Amino acid sequence: MTKTKTIPSTDAQNNFGQILNDVVQNNTRYIIKRRTIPLAIVLSLGDFEQIMTNQDERQKMTHMVKELGYVYSLGETIHANADKD
Numbered sequence: 001m002t003k004t005k006t007i008p009s010t011d012a013q014n015n016f017g018q019i020l021n022d023v024v025q026n027n028t029r030y031i032i033k034r035r036t037i038p039l040a041i042v043l044s045l046g047d048f049e050q051i052m053t054n055q056d057e058r059q060k061m062t063h064m065v066k067e068l069g070y071v072y073s074l075g076e077t078i079h080a081n082a083d084k085d
Contacts, residue, residue, distance in 0.1 A: 002028070002029060004028070004030075005029070005031070006033055006038070007019070008033055023043060027044065027046075030042040038068040
């Protein structure tokens with residue numbers, strides 16, 4: 001069974017060897033966050049291959065990424081008013 005863990009980027013940097021071991025040996029996925037914003041996913045090549053070849057796994061991953069995805073939005077969008085002359 002695949003486990004997914006979140007980890008701050010500094011912890012990922014300081015413990016990268018342990019993360020790689022956990023990813024390969026225990027089939028764990030890591031979501032790397034910076035300032036609470038999810039930015040990257042670390043997973044094994046075997047896990048990636050399974051995601052790419054299995055429709056159900058692809059849908060699960062797509063759903064997880066969409067839930068975690070951060071939307072950058074600075075400022076406000078200005079919409080031109082078509083009714084003004």
